[in-house]
Amino acid sequence: VTDLAPLLASHDLMFVCGPGGVGKTTTSAALALRVALTTDRRVLVVTVDPARRLADALGLRIQGNDPIGVRLPRRSAGRLDAAMLDTRAAWDALVMRHAPDKRVRERLLANPLYTTVTERFGLSHEYIAMERVHELRQAGTYDLIIVDTAPMANAVDVLDAPDRMIDFFSSRLVRWLTVPAGSRLTAAASRPFTTMAERLLGAGFLADIIDFFSLLSTMESGFARRATEVKEILHAADTTFVAVTTPEAGPLAQMIVLEGALRRRGLPLGALVVNRVLAENLASDKLRDEAARVMAGNDRLQQRAAVGALELHERAKSHQHAVASIRERHQLPDSPLVATIPLRVGALADTAALDELASHIVTRLPRPRTPRTDRQD
Amino acid sequence: VNLQERRLIFVTGKGGVGKTTVAAALARQAAASGRKVLLCEADRSGALCRVLGVPSLAFDPSPIRSNVVGAAAGRLHACSIDTEASLRQYVKLYLRLPVITKLTPIAKTLDFVATAAPGVREILTVGKVCHEVRTGGYDLVVVDAPSTGHALSLLTVARTIHDAVPAGPLRGQTTWMLDILNDEARAGVVVVTTPEELPVTETTEFITKMRDDIARSGTGTPIAGIVINRLVAEPFTRTDAVRFAALASAPPAEAVRVVAAAQLLVELRDLAVANLGLLPADVPQLVLPEIHGDNALATVDALVAHLDQELS
Numbered sequence: 001v002t003d004l005a006p007l008l009a010s011h012d013l014m015f016v017c018g019p020g021g022v023g024k025t026t027t028s029a030a031l032a033l034r035v036a037l038t039t040d041r042r043v044l045v046v047t048v049d050p051a052r053r054l055a056d057a058l059g060l061r062i063q064g065n066d067p068i069g070v071r072l073p074r075r076s077a078g079r080l081d082a083a084m085l086d087t088r089a090a091w092d093a094l095v096m097r098h099a100p101d102k103r104v105r106e107r108l109l110a111n112p113l114y115t116t117v118t119e120r121f122g123l124s125h126e127y128i129a130m131e132r133v134h135e136l137r138q139a140g141t142y143d144l145i146i147v148d149t150a151p152m153a154n155a156v157d158v159l160d161a162p163d164r165m166i167d168f169f170s171s172r173l174v175r176w177l178t179v180p181a182g183s184r185l186t187a188a189a190s191r192p193f194t195t196m197a198e199r200l201l202g203a204g205f206l207a208d209i210i211d212f213f214s215l216l217s218t219m220e221s222g223f224a225r226r227a228t229e230v231k232e233i234l235h236a237a238d239t240t241f242v243a244v245t246t247p248e249a250g251p252l253a254q255m256i257v258l259e260g261a262l263r264r265r266g267l268p269l270g271a272l273v274v275n276r277v278l279a280e281n282l283a284s285d286k287l288r289d290e291a292a293r294v295m296a297g298n299d300r301l302q303q304r305a306a307v308g309a310l311e312l313h314e315r316a317k318s319h320q321h322a323v324a325s326i327r328e329r330h331q332l333p334d335s336p337l338v339a340t341i342p343l344r345v346g347a348l349a350d351t352a353a354l355d356e357l358a359s360h361i362v363t364r365l366p367r368p369r370t371p372r373t374d375r376q377d
Numbered sequence: 378v379n380l381q382e383r384r385l386i387f388v389t390g391k392g393g394v395g396k397t398t399v400a401a402a403l404a405r406q407a408a409a410s411g412r413k414v415l416l417c418e419a420d421r422s423g424a425l426c427r428v429l430g431v432p433s434l435a436f437d438p439s440p441i442r443s444n445v446v447g448a449a450a451g452r453l454h455a456c457s458i459d460t461e462a463s464l465r466q467y468v469k470l471y472l473r474l475p476v477i478t479k480l481t482p483i484a485k486t487l488d489f490v491a492t493a494a495p496g497v498r499e500i501l502t503v504g505k506v507c508h509e510v511r512t513g514g515y516d517l518v519v520v521d522a523p524s525t526g527h528a529l530s531l532l533t534v535a536r537t538i539h540d541a542v543p544a545g546p547l548r549g550q551t552t553w554m555l556d557i558l559n560d561e562a563r564a565g566v567v568v569v570t571t572p573e574e575l576p577v578t579e580t581t582e583f584i585t586k587m588r589d590d591i592a593r594s595g596t597g598t599p600i601a602g603i604v605i606n607r608l609v610a611e612p613f614t615r616t617d618a619v620r621f622a623a624l625a626s627a628p629p630a631e632a633v634r635v636v637a638a639a640q641l642l643v644e645l646r647d648l649a650v651a652n653l654g655l656l657p658a659d660v661p662q663l664v665l666p667e668i669h670g671d672n673a674l675a676t677v678d679a680l681v682a683h684l685d686q687e688l689s
Contacts, residue, residue: 020392020524021575250393282641287634294632301620302632308612309638314669345644 002339003363004242007270008035008144011240013137013233014270017149018244019254023275026348027244027341028148029058029082030358033351036072036080041143044081044136046129058082058351065089065132072351081142090128091118098222104215113212126150127161127227134230159265162231166224240270243336247277247322255326271337272330273361274323278343282316379661381688383565383601385510385557387520389528390569391579395606398673399569399665400521401428402680404455405447406688409681412516414447415509418457419502419531420523427673429455436462438509445674446681454515463501466508499534500551507535507554525568525583532558532566532598533590558598565601570656572608572649577656584657603660605653607667611646618643663687 008014008031016028025047032045044067055061058070060082067081092109099105108114133147233239241262245255255272262269281287291306291313327338339361348354380386380403388400397418404416415438418425426434430443434457441448441455510518522528535558539551558564566587570580584600591597613621621639628636656662665683668676 021394021571021573250395254393281634282638287638290632290634294635297631299632301617301624302629302635304613304617305621305624305632305639306635308642309635311612312638312642318669345641345648 001363002271002337002361004031004271004273004337004339005362007240007242007337008362009039011238011270012142012144013133013236013239014144014146014242015149015239016146016242016244017258019251019258022244022246022251023341024244025148026354026357027242027273027275028146030354031242031362032080032082032144032146033058033070033354034358034362035144036070036078037076037355038078040077042079042081042141043144043146044083044142045146045148046083046085046133046136047148055082058354065093067136070351083136085129085132087128088115088118090132094128094131094223095219098219098226100218104218108212108215111208111212111215113208127164127230130161130230130233131226134226134233137233159234159261159267162227162234166227166231234265234267240268242271242273243269244273244275246275247319252322252326269336271339272326274326274338274340276343277323277340278312278316278319280316280320282312283320287313380565380567380601383563384516385506385518385520385560385564386601387522387528387532387564387566387598388569388604389522389525389566389583390604391576392524394569394571394576396524396569397422397424397521398428398677398680399567399604399606400519401425401677402665402684403567404517404519405445405453405677406681406684407517407519408447408450408453410685411450411452413452413514414454415513415515415518416453416455417506417509417518417520418455419506419520421457421459423457425455425457425521428677429453430674431455436466438513446678454513456509458502458505460498460501463505467501467504470508496530496534496537499531500538503531503535503558504550504554507557510557511553525579528566529583529586529590532587536594536596555596559596561599564598566598567601567604569604569606571606572652574652577652581656584660600660603656603662605662605664608649608664609642609646609667612642613639618647 014031016024016031018024028045028047032043035041036043060068060070065083065086067083070080070082072078072080095105095108099108129147129149133145136142136145243255243258243262245251259269259272287309291309294302294306297303323338323340330336330338341357341360344357348357386403388396388403390396390399400416404414408414416425416429417438418434423433426432429441429448430445431441434455436456436459438454438456440451441453442451447453506518506520509515522531535551535554539548539555542548542551568580568583570576580603584603587597587600591599621636621643624636625640663684664687665680668679670676
């Protein structure tokens with residue numbers, strides 16, 4: 001069994017990424033729970049979109065932007081908090097922090113574009129997620145923060161968000177939009193743009209846009225400095241990445257893309273977790289042979305069972321094959337760990353079920369720093 | 378699901394459920410049954426090429442010449458909507474500004490405008506789609522739309538702009554676009570899901586949002602149906618399932634493994650059925666089976682054959 005314990009012990013920030021629907025949120029919560037239950041570390045799991053059942057499993061309703069404590073068994077040495085990302089609230093906090101004065105702050109918060117841009121601007125959510133992580137890390141309240149990122153398509157955006165934010169503020173368009181109105185409108189070079197924009201959008205809307213960017217640009221230096229800091233945490237030595245996939249063709253193909261994206265950015269993939277793998281014994285020849293014998297017999301009910309069993313056998317074989325080929329790809333000493341979680345039927349009803357799930361990928365954890373009586377396992 | 382009379386179908390769903398595959402299957406099935414069809418890629422992901430057997434797609438619709446089912450008679454067309462090209466076409470057709478040369482520096486910064494000014498990207502995409510519906514002479518236009526998270530803004534942007542812009546050419550454009558988009562009988566949204574918990578939840582939430590929006594504003598693109606993709610075929614009858622459970626409590630020595638495996642299959646199926654029970658009951662459903670194998674073209678072929686049976 002591959003053990004992620006050393007990886008968890010040697011990092012204080014972990015990004016969990018992967019395609020949509022493979023169980024990233026569950027895996028993140030399970031890892032965080034395991035650490036909180038078996039060490040004395042203070043752990044935070046930040047999730048972007050918790051499924052209702054997960055919140056139930058952790059025994060809480062996550063709301064707003066602030067971390068909430070998860071109830072753990074009484075003698076647990078560690079602590080576990082969970083937080084959800086509220087994009088709007090986090091943006092408001094950012095404006096509060098960086099706006100030079102009250103007037104700018106109020107005008108920005110009241111600008112009709114502010115709401116749409118902060119809620120819908122492609123970059124907004126990803127950047128704010130990173131920003132929030134940075135803030136939580138700086139606060140020093142936690143020894144380990146596990147971030148459940150948005151699905152695959154946006155995972156790469158998260159990685160690039162700080163850079164894009166820096167680029168955005170230094171772009172020609174923003175510079176142009178924020179020069180004084182008189183010189184802009186008379187500049188010959190910009191006339192076709194102005195004409196077109198006004199014909200397309202109407203003059204009032206263009207004025208809103210210009211006002212919005214002018215206000216935003218007053219916060220530029222604070223924003224840009226901050227974005228640079230945020231970018232640095234991605235590359236910090238105690239930051240690691242965990243990719244989650246299922247052994248199905250679609251997610252596996254996306255995983256290869258994700259691995260490449262991380263590699264190109266020089267970001268370390270610490271582990272690769274293959275979730276929902278059908279048990280090895282289903283892939284064994286013993287099942288196949290037994291099914292063949294049943295088929296040759298004359299019990300109709302058992303024969304129908306054998307037809308189903310053979311179907312499952314084929315699926316299990318393709319799962320084992322997928323895991324084997326991932327292992328093959330990662331054989332070097334500095335390759336990511338490859339771990340698997342078996343497919344389970346049924347809901348994750350409570351923290352015990354989550355911990356059971358984690359037990360497949362985290363076996364031993366370093367002893368807690370403070371002595372305590374053993375519980376669980 | 379009554380899809381036969383629609384002339385515009387948006388296909389959306391949670392990421393990873395097989396949206397593109399289903400969109401391609403719907404388009405190819407319609408083309409194979411004699412309709413002139415356009416399949417549009419709205420997110421420039423490049424995923425459509427794989428399911429059509431072509432190396433690339435252009436902004437201007439062109440007939441698919443590969444030998445996949447539905448393409449043979451030259452009735453299947455496809456395009457990939459590029460917002461920049463869409464803007465050029467729009468400016469040229471409707472604003473009559475002297476374009477190309479003067480647009481070039483603007484096109485470079487369009488990316489920023491499009492991300493910053495809400496709705497620009499969406500309106501250019503949906504504008505191109507409506508333009509093709511209006512002028513392309515197609516019997517059916519299928520849009521491989523963005524995932525549920527982003528589809529709502531695509532589907533509502535025309536009305537948002539229509540309501541926000543008091544007068545002028547843009548409002549005029551949105552008026553005829555809305556006639557196409559909100560045509561109850563001929564336009565529709567198909568939401569693709571798999572029988573797993575998260576996609577089902579997301580599908581239900583998306584449909585609720587769409588319906589709330591329609592209730593609030595009085596108009597909107599109607600939900601045409603839900604496609605349940607990758608449902609593992611039911612290998613047993615319900616009676617069998619009950620018998621297996623009995624058998625599993627005292628498995629015969631010669632079939633221990635077989636009975637345990639069959640039991641697991643029944644449990645997996647039960648879980649899928651329970652998840653699907655959470656879908657809104659009043660939306661028509663279309664079920665597509667799980668197709669094994671990793672050949673995208675063959676998967677769509679199998680789904681086309683399946684749709685042929687389901688829709689005829």
